[in-house]
Amino acid sequence: MAQQRSNYLVDQLLSNKLSRAEFDEFLAGLHNPDDLQIYSDALETYFNELVNDPDPPPDSDEKTEPFLNEAKTRL
Numbered sequence: 001m002a003q004q005r006s007n008y009l010v011d012q013l014l015s016n017k018l019s020r021a022e023f024d025e026f027l028a029g030l031h032n033p034d035d036l037q038i039y040s041d042a043l044e045t046y047f048n049e050l051v052n053d054p055d056p057p058p059d060s061d062e063k064t065e066p067f068l069n070e071a072k073t074r075l
Helices: 003-014 020-029 033-052 061-074
Strands: none
Touching: 003 020, 003 033, 020 033
């Protein structure tokens, strides 16, 4: 998968706008070392921004929980 596509999928995941097809594509990328590194880098950057953000975003567990539960069952 191209780096631009991998970054797009991570952005969609983080903004809770990932479609079912995109989520499946994202999960498939977890088995590709190149995509996995892109995911890791993007998520690390996002995490660091959250840690350094003085005004964290509101809790979004209700929106992300279904996707996270789905991911747990697939792994």
